Amino acid sequence: MSELKQRISDEMKAAMRAKQKDRLATIRMILAEIKRIEVDERITPDDARIVATLDKMQKQRRDSISQFEAADRNDLADIEQQELAVIKEFLPQALSEAELISIIDQAVTDSQAQSMQDMGKVMALVKPQVQGRADMGPISQLVKDRLTS
Incomplete structure (x- = not known):
């Protein structure tokens, strides 16, 4: 078992x-996604793959938050915000x-671009170095700025 998966299980x-229902539900959702990868792809995901999965989940939550706020559904946006924090x-x-610019x-x-x-x-x-540590949207803009200057 990878170190990150063990930490999530702990x-x-x-x-x-601690009877933290909301936190527990989010952690179970994370473990379910890791289990889905194990079953579908018949692999044991390493820490890098788990981080990529968490990064994807984080992006999904951000998108949901912006859509819920646009629809004036702050109750649902708050739930997504709590999941994002976990x-x-x-x-x-x-x-x-x-560090990103470097x-x-x-x-x-x-790459001699x-x-x-x-x-x-x-x-x-760039992507493998920043996976899970930065949002790719602003990074892509920084790369565009760098290549056009």
Whole structure:
């Protein structure tokens, strides 16, 4: 069992003991998604795959929050916000903007990117380094800015 999955399982047990229903439901949802990957793909996901899954879940929650707020459904947005907070606990610490720029500059240098046509090469180098630690939307904008300057 991966270290991250073990940590999530331990947190589930702690939430059960503390009778934290909302937190427990979110952790069970995370473990169910990991179990789905194990069954569907017949693999034991490593920490990197679990982080990618958590990152996807985080993005889904952000999208739901913005849609619920646009529809003036703050009650549902609050639920998604609570789930997002629990999911974030298991993700690595977010990168600062200076760290992101450094990673992007290194990727541009490594891929010898010259123009916007090379954006795919740069993003392919950047994504594994920032997975779960930064939102890809702003990163893509930073890469565009870097390649057009």
